[in-house]
Amino acid sequence: MDKVKAVLTGHSRGLGAAIAAELAAHGIPTLALARNGGAAGKGLEQVELDLSDSQALAAWLAGGQLASFLAGASTVLLINNAGMLQPVGPLAMQAPDQVARAIALNVAAPLMLAAAVAAVPVADRRIVHVSSGAGRNAYPGWAVYCAGKAALDHHARAAALDNAPGLRVCSLAPGVIDTDMQAQIRASDPASFPLRERFEALKQQGQLDTPADCARKLLRYLLSADFGQEPVADLRDA
Known part of the structure; x- marks a missing residue:
């Protein structure tokens, strides 16, 4: 029988916490960062690591814990x-240190981890980037977030x-989920994010998916034979 192991980032809340619970329900050992x-x-197995610190992540990857866990x-x-x-808002309002931190977390960390997992000598490696519609549609005030998701x-x-043998990669938009990030969006200053009313309406109209439902669909898709056939996908279409 196949032995499946998972590496998950951002498991402390929201969708990440729901994915961790779903992996546990499937009996899949998980290394959570x-x-x-x-x-x-x-x-x-939890690792407390600031993924926006690229040097710290590189040092951890060089330490052998990932390879040991995946053995x-x-x-x-x-x-x-x-x-x-x-950062949210027009370019002139974005602090350069916040921009650097966002790109390190949203782009550098997933690409670094993807490279590390791709190098693991395992027959079946599946990498999913949790992307967003913001990577495929530009939104005012979200230049950094949109750019990061488009990069994924x-x-x-x-x-x-x-065409690496045994390696599948997909950047997957999960839909709109009722998480802390959505609460941040609804609390945004309309001057910084003019589309706030649209996201408020989604909440009021009950159109937000629950983290648990999304996690269930995501893991089902990730484990399916269809995963990776399309490198960029939307979970609502899967």
Whole structure:
């Protein structure tokens, strides 16, 4: 029987916490990386690591814990879920240090982890970047967030062209989910994010997916034979 192991980022809350619970329900041992630890669970090994610190992540990757955890697996799942919305607002309002931190977390960290997992000698490696409609549609005030998610989409497209045996990569938009990030969006200053009313309406009209439902669909798709056939996908169409 296949031995599946998973690596998950941003498991301390929201969709990440729901994915961690779903992996546990499937009995999949998981190595979870986040700045703050999440709820303890069976089969969950936690690493407190600030993924916006690229040097710290590079040092951790060089330390051998990832390879040690994945030893004995026949299928490896990497779920790049961690991300941040800030900075929000027109370019002139964006602090350069916030821009650097956002790109390190939203882009550099998933690409670094993807490279590390791709190098693991396992027959079946599956990498999912949790992307967003913001990577495919530009929104005012979200230049940094949109650029980061678009980078993940294009990374998946380019990685697919490598045709590496046993490696599947997909940048997957999960839909609109009722998480802390959505609460941040609804609390945004309309001067910084003019489309706030649209997201308020989604909440009021009950159009937000629950983290648990989204996590269930995401893991089902990630484990399916269809995963990776399209390098950029939307979970609502899967």
